[in-house]
Amino acid sequence: MSPRLYEIARFVFVGGACFLLDYGLLYVLTEYGGLHYLLSAGISFTVSVFVNYWLCLVCVFRGANAQTRRAKMLFFGSSIAGLGLNQLLMWLLVDCAHIYYMIAKLIAAGIVMVWNYILKRRAVLGK
Numbered sequence: 001m002s003p004r005l006y007e008i009a010r011f012v013f014v015g016g017a018c019f020l021l022d023y024g025l026l027y028v029l030t031e032y033g034g035l036h037y038l039l040s041a042g043i044s045f046t047v048s049v050f051v052n053y054w055l056c057l058v059c060v061f062r063g064a065n066a067q068t069r070r071a072k073m074l075f076f077g078s079s080i081a082g083l084g085l086n087q088l089l090m091w092l093l094v095d096c097a098h099i100y101y102m103i104a105k106l107i108a109a110g111i112v113m114v115w116n117y118i119l120k121r122r123a124v125l126g127k
Helices: 003-032 036-059 069-096 101-125
Strands: none
Touching: 003 036, 003 101, 036 069, 036 101, 069 101
């Protein structure tokens, strides 16, 4: 397997684990915590970003241990933009298209995943 494909496979695995965290926390906060789905989505997304950051440094983008302040800012800046994109998509899909919030999250997550890979790779590796 080429190094890039192996990196993408690791990214998908880590992203999948973080998605499960995000998705599960969204459900728990909304259904059991009584929070509005957009508030739950923001909280769950943010928690998963911090876990994802750590796992990306440790498992996905090897050789990225020497993170500069600029790289960290780019990583979290792209995450904040990803959060904005996630929230916009959730609102559009749930409130405008009337899709169940858990289905809407699946759609939003797929779109945000592509965004995250491209920008986080640049942030972490500078490429």
